[in-house]
Amino acid sequence: ELEAELAARGQALAARERDSAAAREAARLAARELEAARAQASEELGALTAQRREQEARAASLEARLLVAEREQSRLEAEIAELRGELEATRARLRAAELDALKLQSPSPLATLPSRSVAAGALVVSVLFEGTVPFGLGRGELGPLGERALARLLPSLETAIAKGLEEPWSIEVEGRTDARPISRAAFDSNESLAAARAAAVADRLVASGVPRDRLRLLSRPGDRSAGIADDARAVIVRLVGG
Numbered sequence: 001e002l003e004a005e006l007a008a009r010g011q012a013l014a015a016r017e018r019d020s021a022a023a024r025e026a027a028r029l030a031a032r033e034l035e036a037a038r039a040q041a042s043e044e045l046g047a048l049t050a051q052r053r054e055q056e057a058r059a060a061s062l063e064a065r066l067l068v069a070e071r072e073q074s075r076l077e078a079e080i081a082e083l084r085g086e087l088e089a090t091r092a093r094l095r096a097a098e099l100d101a102l103k104l105q106s107p108s109p110l111a112t113l114p115s116r117s118v119a120a121g122a123l124v125v126s127v128l129f130e131g132t133v134p135f136g137l138g139r140g141e142l143g144p145l146g147e148r149a150l151a152r153l154l155p156s157l158e159t160a161i162a163k164g165l166e167e168p169w170s171i172e173v174e175g176r177t178d179a180r181p182i183s184r185a186a187f188d189s190n191e192s193l194a195a196a197r198a199a200a201v202a203d204r205l206v207a208s209g210v211p212r213d214r215l216r217l218l219s220r221p222g223d224r225s226a227g228i229a230d231d232a233r234a235v236i237v238r239l240v241g242g
Contacts, residue, residue, distance in 0.1 A: 129239035140196030
C-alpha cells in the first residue's frame with residue numbers, strides 16, 4: 001500500500017514537472033513573440049519618426065519658399081506701382097509737351113509769311129521771318145522740344161539767307177522768360193536766364209553757318225503787363241531787313 005502511494009505521488013510529481021516544463025516553454029514562446037512585437041513596433045516607430053521628420057522638413061521648405069514668394073510679390077507690386085507712377089508722369093510730360101508744341105509752333109516757309117514793319121530804335125525794319133524755340137521751366141539749355149523746333153526753323157532761315165537779302169539784314173535772337181522770379185541757382189535773375197537762352201540758340205545758329213556778326217541778341221524777362229505770356233520760356237528768332 002505504501003508503495004502504491006509512493007508510485008502515485010511519483011506520477012503526480014512527474015505530471016507537475018511536465019506541466020511546469022510546458023508552462024516554461026509557453027512562457028519562452030510568449031517572450032519571444034513579445035520581443036519580436038517590440039522589435040517590429042520599434043522599427044515601425046523609427047519609420048514613422050523618419051517620415052514625420054521628412055514631412056516637417058518639407059513643410060519648413062515650403063514655408064520658406066512661400067515667404068520668398070511673398071517678398072518677391074511685394075517687391076514686384078512696389079516696382080509695378082513705381083512704374084505706373086513713372087508712366088503717368090511721362091504721359092503728363094508728353095501731354096504738356098504736346099500742348100507746348102501746339103502753342104509754340106515753328107514758322108511756316110518764308111514764302112507764305114507776310115512781312116510787317118516794326119520800329120527798331122530810329123529805324124523801321126521789316127520782319128521777314130519769325131519763329132519760336134521753346135525752353136523748359138527755369139532752363140537755359142535747349143531741350144528735345146526746343147532742338148526739334150530749331151531744326152524745323154533752320155531750313156527757312158538758310159533759304160532766306162541763300163536768296164541774298166537786301167542790306168542791311170540781321171537775325172534777332174530774343175530770349176524770354178515768364179514773370180515768375182527765378183529759383184535756379186545757376187541764374188541770379190530772369191534777365192540772365194533770358195540772355196542764356198538767347199545765347200544757346202545763337203550758338204546753334206552759328207554752328208549751322210549763320211555769321212555771328214549778323215546776330216543781334218536780346219533779353220526780355222517776363223512781365224505780365226507786356227502781354228507776351230504766350231511766348232514766355234522761349235526764344236524768338238526774327239529775320240529782319242531794312
